[in-house]
Amino acid sequence: DTAVSQTPKYLVTQMGNDKSIKCEQNLGHDTMYWYKQDSKKFLKIMFSYNNKELIINETVPNRFSPKSPDKAHLNLHINSLELGDSAVYFCASSPPLGGNIQYFGAGTRLSVL
């Protein structure tokens, strides 16, 4: 059973389109995250949600909108995709009082053409 699962694994789309990436965790964790990994492998946090409430928003363009329907899911919707959005997006989750230990999904490789 995959603990943190993301879909799709690959996403190829045109500039200007709107797309969503889904994330689900079956670990019972309260906190979920989205990270962006650029072409140089640099990983940077975008958002975190705790029990459906936005906790961290790291000055990400408002074209990016996370949505958490319940604490097991954190989806990422991106409007008006730009070339610079091409990256690998990772979802992660962490348990309460877990000392920042985060469990990562396998990533979604987004290519904007």
Next chain:
Amino acid sequence: AQSVTQPDIHITVSEGASLELRCNYSYGATPYLFWYVQSPGQGLQLLLKYFSGDTLVQGIKGFEAEFKRSQSSFNLRKPSVHWSDAAEYFCAVGPYNTDKLIFGTGTRLQVFP
């Protein structure tokens, strides 16, 4: 501002040789410290973590890391590298009382037979 530096972008070792990957952090207090490994096309897997106590921590796959407060370092070591250790290694800081992880830029490890 908190930051993590991994001075070595790329390291090549022979199988069976020892390994040390360097990590330095900048933070006002002792943070939570982590090493993650990313195999090609995969998500990040936690190798080990340091919260407090014994400064030498053991992780999975035979890895260990030593926290040195005086040097603000948390270097990762393995006495004998296996070909399957070839991957990207990320050091991360989890500032106390926040949920986010701040990652270094990663060190790519190549292992030659």
